[in-house]
Amino acid sequence: MTTHIRWLIVIILLSVFSAWMIIPKEENIVLDFNNDDEPEFTFLGEQPLGLDLVGGLRVLLQTTVDPSTYSSEDLQETANNVSRRVNALGLAEATIQTQGIQRILVELPGETDRQRAIDTIQQTALLEFVDFTGMTLTDIQRLEGQRIITTAQIELGLTDPANSTAQRNPLTGQPFGTGLTGECLGAASAQYGQTSQIGGNEWFISFEVASECVSQFADFTGSMVGQPMALVLDGVVLSAPTVQSQLSTGGIITGQFTEDEIQQLALQLRSGALRIPLQVESAVEVGATLGQQFLEDTIRAGVLGAIVVFLFMLIYYRVPGISADIALFVFILLNLALFKLLPVTLTLPAITGFLISIGTAVDGNVLIFERIKEEIRAGKDLNSALNDGFDRAWQSIRDSNISTIIICGILFLFGQTPGASIVSGFAVTLAIGLILNLFTAVTVTRTFLYLIAAISRKQLTENQWLLGV
Amino acid sequence: MFNLVEKRRWYFILSALIIIPGLAIMGYSWATTGAPFRLSIDFTGGSIYTITFVGEGVTEDGVRTVFEQNGDENPIIQRLGSEDETRWVLSNPTSESTDSDVVTGEILDDFAAAGLDGSLAVGYTDGIGYVLNFSSDAITEENVRSAFASLTGEGATLTETPITTYSIRAGFKETEAERQALEADLEVLAPIDRGSFSLETVSPTVGGEVTRAAALAILLGALVITGFIVIAFRQVPNAFRFGVCAITAMVHDILIMMGIMSLLGIILGWEVDALFLTAILTVVGFSVQDSIVVFDRIRENIPLRLGEPYETIVNRSLWETIHRSLATQLNAFFIMIALLLFGGETVQHFIFILFIGLLSGSYSSLFTAVPLLVSWEKGEIPYINQDGGEKYKEAMA
Numbered sequence A: 001m002t003t004h005i006r007w008l009i010v011i012i013l014l015s016v017f018s019a020w021m022i023i024p025k026e027e028n029i030v031l032d033f034n035n036d037d038e039p040e041f042t043f044l045g046e047q048p049l050g051l052d053l054v055g056g057l058r059v060l061l062q063t064t065v066d067p068s069t070y071s072s073e074d075l076q077e078t079a080n081n082v083s084r085r086v087n088a089l090g091l092a093e094a095t096i097q098t099q100g101i102q103r104i105l106v107e108l109p110g111e112t113d114r115q116r117a118i119d120t121i122q123q124t125a126l127l128e129f130v131d132f133t134g135m136t137l138t139d140i141q142r143l144e145g146q147r148i149i150t151t152a153q154i155e156l157g158l159t160d161p162a163n164s165t166a167q168r169n170p171l172t173g174q175p176f177g178t179g180l181t182g183e184c185l186g187a188a189s190a191q192y193g194q195t196s197q198i199g200g201n202e203w204f205i206s207f208e209v210a211s212e213c214v215s216q217f218a219d220f221t222g223s224m225v226g227q228p229m230a231l232v233l234d235g236v237v238l239s240a241p242t243v244q245s246q247l248s249t250g251g252i253i254t255g256q257f258t259e260d261e262i263q264q265l266a267l268q269l270r271s272g273a274l275r276i277p278l279q280v281e282s283a284v285e286v287g288a289t290l291g292q293q294f295l296e297d298t299i300r301a302g303v304l305g306a307i308v309v310f311l312f313m314l315i316y317y318r319v320p321g322i323s324a325d326i327a328l329f330v331f332i333l334l335n336l337a338l339f340k341l342l343p344v345t346l347t348l349p350a351i352t353g354f355l356i357s358i359g360t361a362v363d364g365n366v367l368i369f370e371r372i373k374e375e376i377r378a379g380k381d382l383n384s385a386l387n388d389g390f391d392r393a394w395q396s397i398r399d400s401n402i403s404t405i406i407i408c409g410i411l412f413l414f415g416q417t418p419g420a421s422i423v424s425g426f427a428v429t430l431a432i433g434l435i436l437n438l439f440t441a442v443t444v445t446r447t448f449l450y451l452i453a454a455i456s457r458k459q460l461t462e463n464q465w466l467l468g469v
Numbered sequence B: 001m002f003n004l005v006e007k008r009r010w011y012f013i014l015s016a017l018i019i020i021p022g023l024a025i026m027g028y029s030w031a032t033t034g035a036p037f038r039l040s041i042d043f044t045g046g047s048i049y050t051i052t053f054v055g056e057g058v059t060e061d062g063v064r065t066v067f068e069q070n071g072d073e074n075p076i077i078q079r080l081g082s083e084d085e086t087r088w089v090l091s092n093p094t095s096e097s098t099d100s101d102v103v104t105g106e107i108l109d110d111f112a113a114a115g116l117d118g119s120l121a122v123g124y125t126d127g128i129g130y131v132l133n134f135s136s137d138a139i140t141e142e143n144v145r146s147a148f149a150s151l152t153g154e155g156a157t158l159t160e161t162p163i164t165t166y167s168i169r170a171g172f173k174e175t176e177a178e179r180q181a182l183e184a185d186l187e188v189l190a191p192i193d194r195g196s197f198s199l200e201t202v203s204p205t206v207g208g209e210v211t212r213a214a215a216l217a218i219l220l221g222a223l224v225i226t227g228f229i230v231i232a233f234r235q236v237p238n239a240f241r242f243g244v245c246a247i248t249a250m251v252h253d254i255l256i257m258m259g260i261m262s263l264l265g266i267i268l269g270w271e272v273d274a275l276f277l278t279a280i281l282t283v284v285g286f287s288v289q290d291s292i293v294v295f296d297r298i299r300e301n302i303p304l305r306l307g308e309p310y311e312t313i314v315n316r317s318l319w320e321t322i323h324r325s326l327a328t329q330l331n332a333f334f335i336m337i338a339l340l341l342f343g344g345e346t347v348q349h350f351i352f353i354l355f356i357g358l359l360s361g362s363y364s365s366l367f368t369a370v371p372l373l374v375s376w377e378k379g380e381i382p383y384i385n386q387d388g389g390e391k392y393k394e395a396m397a
Helices: A002-022 A072-088 A114-122 A137-143 A151-155 A211-222 A259-273 A288-317 A319-341 A348-377 A382-414 A422-455 A457-462 B005-033 B060-069 B100-114 B141-147 B176-189 B204-232 B239-268 B274-304 B310-342 B345-377 B387-396
Strands: A029-031 A041-043 A056-063 A095-099 A103-109 A127-131 A178-181 A185-194 A201-209 A229-233 A236-239 A250-253 A278-286 B046-054 B076-080 B086-091 B120-125 B129-134 B157-170 B198-202
Touching: A002 A319, A002 A422, A056 A072, A056 A114, A072 A095, A072 A103, A072 A114, A072 A259, A114 A278, A114 B176, A127 A211, A127 A259, A151 A178, A178 A211, A185 A259, A201 A211, A201 A259, A229 A259, A236 A259, A278 A288, A278 B204, A288 A319, A288 A348, A288 B120, A288 B129, A288 B310, A288 B345, A319 A348, A319 A422, A348 A382, A348 A422, A348 B274, A348 B310, A348 B345, A382 A422, A382 A457, A382 B204, A382 B274, A422 A457, A422 B274, B005 B239, B005 B310, B005 B345, B046 B086, B060 B076, B060 B157, B060 B176, B100 B120, B100 B129, B100 B141, B141 B157, B198 B204, B204 B239, B204 B274, B239 B274, B239 B345, B274 B310, B274 B345, B310 B345
Parallel strands: none
Antiparallel strands: A029 A041, A056 A103, A056 A278, A095 A103, A127 A178, A127 A229, A185 A201, A201 A250, A229 A236, A278 B198, B046 B157, B046 B198, B076 B157, B086 B129, B086 B157, B120 B129
């Protein structure tokens, strides 16, 4: 009996925790154990929903040039550029990821202006060498990572000076002057070695200027010897080294850089020079109101179906049915909590997978209860009937769940193909349901059934109708 | 105990009556269209538009012409929804803000404050304003006007406007500019409710990848399930026989799903997509699991009832597990019927075919896999275990 009480406490604690997890919260819960501002765990306040439900845009882009002409880091940097530009549109929940060596997947929940979004994504990165004459070290530190407005951006029509919130030159109140754009950059690479007569080895960037821009670059750097020159990518200041002398065909950038920083900067410079054009391979656009209706319809249908399942178990199995219903309730709580914890993005197929797992979750209970009924009909007493019922049904429950879990694994793999991503959601929720079911159908049901049996042994022994016999 | 297994010929005939016409339909479809089913853009590439036009005068021919002018040879156009559907359109609402998101919020707040039934979805379309989509039919003009009284002052109009919704399947466009040109031409017919707009477009390259991945998934599924059956029955005498019967039941379910899908493709234009494959594999998982439960029981009963004829043992096992099979399937069906009747439209086809598959799966475990086992034992299947019948009679004597 004490085992059952112990399990009861565990189940109650788990359920309370799950219920608390499920309640929508304004903010994410962040756990940062060593206080380094890089949280170890982030729990979402709101259940993330898929594009098909909230509306929005998903675009799969493919590079139009031969993949052997760039590295996977270059593709990643192109994706970072897309990400930076998309964030500039104010789309906070965007996800951008590379897939394989040729593709970038962009998801923009809530975005409904496809034209604007795709135009933004397909732009190639704008790298600028910007005049920072007169800036102090403090100014530069303040501007690093910030968005600034420059003359080249205005000329190219990328920004509207009247409405832009980007930083202006604090000394003049005007947009910053662009000396040179990325088209002029020939090559850029991170290198390690000696950069001056007296210094030791250090990391630096070596870059070359395209031949048609050499005189322009010489004029620009010649006018700003001793002054800082900012490297700006898509309007964001990356770094602002000081120009040591007039440059023409190229130069090096040094500073107190770590290896990682210098590799990153070199990639960023290259992405501004090397253009990896992207074309749309597949796109999904869902209007916002469409998804909302599907979500409401599906939830209503799911609740209705679940109520019928609850009633069926209660009417068909009576007292054991009560324990099965409690187990099913715990099952639903645990599922919903896990969806948020992991997190699982719920799409319509994902919700369908979860609902079907509710329907099949009682399978374990059915197997157990049918066994118990048989044992009682065979004349066993209540306790041994319960024990045999659970023992004998376990193997069937395990085997039958495993075969479907394996299938879910295959479906999940199939869903990794960009064109079939809709399948993964179904596979994930169904698999989670089947795995949790091994716990709830057996342990939770057993705990409650034994407790009920302990409380009302007399009635149950005298009236077998209560056991569904 | 009623002898379920005795009537096995009838079960086989019933299955054949569904499977053979299904195969014929697939053959017919193959001969006429080049594929046993209608394949969706997931596999072939292409575009599916769902467009709601707000206003009168949009016809299927008008839509077709626009697509043809934009280089789509044979768009497949289907009208969705009923003839007399309307939406309320709120133009120039009286609001301090011009930001459409803010105004949308105000509209939703007013609707909530009015305490009307159901829910409201709002989509903003340039040129016409806010298209209101009420989930309840019980909302009257009076309700609408009083709910949005604060937003419908000077200059604002609130009108009930007829809508027509089409689903259009067309080709894949290489560039965003081409897509924009097409949509601009469509807007000329009537304003499009952007809130209800959806577009799914897949390049032939991606479609080809999905096809290959699907073939791989089927192959992997077949291998893994066979492996699983071998392991599950490794200690049983005649394990091979059990395995073959379980797999036959599984193939039975797949053929029924494919046949029905092919038929629905011809009649209703249903298409086979990535989710159809998902339904097939899910059914395979459940079907095998059903067969295993019955076989488990047979395995358990054989040593317990040594004197009984094989057929009786099998029949007994069937009866002992039939409650479980029915109870489990019923619960899954409750959920699926609810989803079919009230669920979101986009997964209806998926749920329907899954439902058919699970129905067939329940049937085939009890009425295909198990009777087949008996036929095998008694040597009733041509060329297989022919001396079984003799042995069986001897054992009986």
